Amino acid sequence: MTRQNNIAQYITTWNANGTGYFKVARVLLNETGDSRKLEAEAKRAARNIEAEVMYAWDLGTPKSDAWWLGWGGFDLEEDIPFFAAMAKDEVQEKIKTFDPNDNEFECDSLDEYKEMLFNAYDEELTAADLSRGFEEWFKALDEAAQKTLLKDLKSWQQNAEGK
DSSP states (O other): OOOOTTGGGGEEEEEETTEEEEEEEEEEESOOSOHHHHHHHHHHHTTTOSSOEEEEEEOOSSOEEEEEEEETTEEHHHHHHHHHHHHSHHHHHHHHTOOTTSOTTOOOSHHHHHHHHHHHHGGGOOHHHHHHHHHHHHHHSOHHHHHHHHHHHHHHHHHHTTO
């Protein structure tokens, strides 16, 4: 399995009003006045990405930013919080003791139970939880996907910096 290669450097997390937020592959771009020009800058940054990527951008000052919403068919806005919730100690304890034949929630499968747990914990996630979720999501990828992701992240970042 590929080493993590400091995958944490590719996620920006913060807490605001008791809620954790994140942006994957956040880059700062120079265009601050025209959304079409900003979109073109983000598109240039994405030009060498191998996998399919969905990204967003936001005009701002003194810099604008762009970040990924999806990569390689993965919905990062859903997958990272899911992995974050599943990595919480209390959720891990509940998963270990789950019995599909005898549980108060009448969940028939572990996947159904995990989805129910995610819905119970997703609004309590902190910035630290989301960082861990990103790392857990990365570890769940196969080696080829990890290598492609790292290559795409580096390309995006370098292209955004004009290197």
